Amino acid sequence: MESFDLKAYMLEKCQAVDEALERFFPASSGLEKTVVEAARYSLFAGGKRIRPILCLAAAEVVEGSANAVMPAACALEMVHTYSLIHDDLPVMDNDDFRRGRPTNHRVYGEAxxxxxGDLLLTEAFGLLAxxxxxxxxxxxAERRLQAVAILARAxxxxxxxxxxxxxxxSETREVDLTTVEYMHIRKTGALISASLEIGAVLSGxxxxxxxALxxxxxHVGLAFQITDDLLDVEGDPKVMGKSAGSDAAKNKKTYPALVGVALTKEIAQNHVERAIKALDGFGHQADPLRALARHLLVRKA
Amino acid sequence: MESFDLKAYMLEKCQAVDEALERFFPASSGLEKTVVEAARYSLFAGGKRIRPILCLAAAEVVEGSANAVMPAACALEMVHTYSLIHDDLPVMDNDDFRRGRPTNHRVYGEAxxxxxGDLLLTEAFGLLAxxxxxxxxxxxAERRLQAVAILARAxxxxxxxxxxxxxxxSETREVDLTTVEYMHIRKTGALISASLEIGAVLSGxxxxxxxALxxxxxHVGLAFQITDDLLDVEGDPKVMGKSAGSDAAKNKKTYPALVGVALTKEIAQNHVERAIKALDGFGHQADPLRALARHLLVRKA
Structure with a gap:
């Protein structure tokens, strides 16, 4: 376990996911090509494919087949990408850059x-079916339908x-830590948790x-969002591809803003430990998930 | 058939659909209540429930159960409503009124x-699963998964x-009738056709x-959009709940704009006839669908 090479594991999975996305969401030469091109611009913008990788890793834990869950892994990334495109819009978070590149609406216009975004969300469900x-x-079909239900709920x-x-x-009013946690669980945690559940369900x-998954x-979902909050305070903009401090500038309610950096780190650590604890019933097949959870505490982007 | 009471049929189905939508998409008292309220504002804005009714009518033709297709009928209306909300946005068609009421973004803001809209689209797929x-x-599950695939494709x-x-x-460039038909088939026809297919598939x-369905x-989908174009030219704004002539004002490419009112009426008539012809293999159970098709040629809203 100590020697598990997470970097190599993630790179290999990431490449497999990219290849599958290329196959499942190809460019179009039809009259609708602009919207497909726009969707692909964000879909292939250098995402880390965390959700698909979690889905594939969950399948491995229960001895499922990577091929059997790959469409779902791609669907998860498509839903994630749709949410980024819509969240970045001027009437939402009004972000100009994401992963070091202009956001979707800055390149293709808001319409x-x-x-x-609508397209990616729709085709994600289409892909599962x-x-x-x-x-x-x-x-x-029973399992795939269950995957549709889990994805829709998330x-x-x-x-x-x-x-x-x-x-x-919450940008325009005071909120407490309970509300921030409630929000994080839904905004980020739900899809991350769904990634694991779908990987498990499709593998029977x-x-x-x-x-357990x-x-x-x-816990990993919460740890992921909390460490994201931390990166916004402490991260290197060059590594992250977006400016640090943007949450504070928008009056976003984050863990560091509410309880300070030190306590935030403790909370993240606690969630990572509980995530790893949840895997106690599994053997070495769960090593990638253990390493992934641990990595959150030291991630730079 | 001559004596089939379409008005009573549609009213009864409409009420059943409204009741089911109320059950499947209830108000929320949680922190997310605003977005649910906004979705319900448009979902219960007096829509004619054409797509759910077509879905239920298709099930009747093949002796399916109304209860078995009702979730799908509601999902179709949710997808239709999502598309209206997004299409009305300032960066899209920029419409201020729909069905005589302010459009969604005018009441709740664009974000x-x-x-x-995103919520309605997502929960539509969730409802099928x-x-x-x-x-x-x-x-x-096999049939429901097929319904997911048909809905996503549409x-x-x-x-x-x-x-x-x-x-x-097409608002900013010249297009021909082939392109307008290509557009109509996708923008309106696809979901209408899917309504019938889903009703049929879920009923086995x-x-x-x-x-045949x-x-x-x-054909009904095309006739529906073509008569919609005609209403924009000839309709009574009071009955329609929106201004006539709005297509022309936006330089929308419509059938009347391209081939004139007389030929447009002929094309609509032709599609209605072909729609009814497609039902030749069915008995009196298809009378509602026959009456619905015929009604398109005389509709006022």
Missing amino acids: VAILA APSAFEAVPVP AGVQGMIAGQIIDLE ASAEALE SRYGR | VAILA APSAFEAVPVP AGVQGMIAGQIIDLE ASAEALE SRYGR
Whole structure:
């Protein structure tokens, strides 16, 4: 476990995900090509593919097939990308740069950016249901339908949409740590947790394994968002591809803003430990997930 | 058939759909209540529920159960409503009124309107996959997954998104009738055709019945959009709840603008006839669909 090479693992998975995304979301030469190009601009903007990798890693833990979960792994990245495009819009967070490049609406205009987000969200669900996507390794319809339900719950009113509306509204009013946690769980945690659950469900995991991976996902999701907050305070803009301090400038309610950097680090550490603890029932197949959780505490971007 | 009471039929179905939507998309008292309220504002804005009714009517033709298709009927209306909210945005069609009421962004602001649309789109897919939605009449996962695929195809790059981007781009350039038809088939026709296909698929229709209902849907979808274009030229704003002539004012490329009112009426008539012809293999159970198609030629709103 000590010797697990997380960097090599992530690079390999990232390449596999990029290849699959290229296959599942190809460029278009039709009359609608602009919106497809816009969606692909953000989809292939150098994302770290954290959600797809978590999905693939969860499948590995329960001895599932990477081919069987790859369409879902891609769907998760598409939903993540849609949320970034819409969140960056001038009427939302009004961000001009993301991952060191101009945001979608700055390149394609707001109308096309909105449609590109809509497209990615729609096609993500389409991918989970497309017969062709699962030709390599057939997956029972029951499991794929369950994946649709998990993805919708994570992206919908109990998940990302709730997180984003609370985030928007909290910019202009005082909120406490409970609200910030409630928001984080939905805005970031829900899709990260869903990534693990979908990987498990599509692989036919037992209820016990599913619950363990889901618990890991909830804690890693929170740790991920909290360390993201920390990076905004302490991170190197060159490594992150966006300016540090942008949360504070927008009066975003973050952990560091509410409880200070030291306590925030303690909270992150605690969630990482609980995430790893959730994996106790698994053997070395869970080493990638353990290493991923630990990495959050030292990440630079 | 001559005596079929379409008005009563539509009223009854409309009420059933409204009740189901109330159940499947209830108000929220949580921190995210604003976005749910915004979505419900447009969802319950007096829509005619054409797509859900077509879905329910298709199920009747193949002797399916209304309860079994109702979640899908509601999902179709949710996707339709999402598209209206996003299309009305200032950066899209910039419409201030719809069905006689201020558009979503005029009441809730653009950020909430975008999120409300995202929410409706997401929850539509969630509804097709939610175990609880199908408790009344269990439907095999295989069929529900097929419904997800049909809905995604109609809403995605081969459907509504393509229609909307072509519509936006055609405002500033010359297009021919072929392009307008290509656009209409995607922007309006795809979801209408999907409504019939989903009603058929969830009811376990034969491939032959599915193909006939799909063909009906394609022609009715086109007739619906063409008569919509006609209403914009000839309609009574009081009945329609929006100003006539708004297409021309925005330089929208419509059938009347390209080939004149008389030929447009002929084309609409032709599509209605072909839609009814597609139902030849069905008995009196298809009377509602026949009456619905005929109604398009005399509709006032």
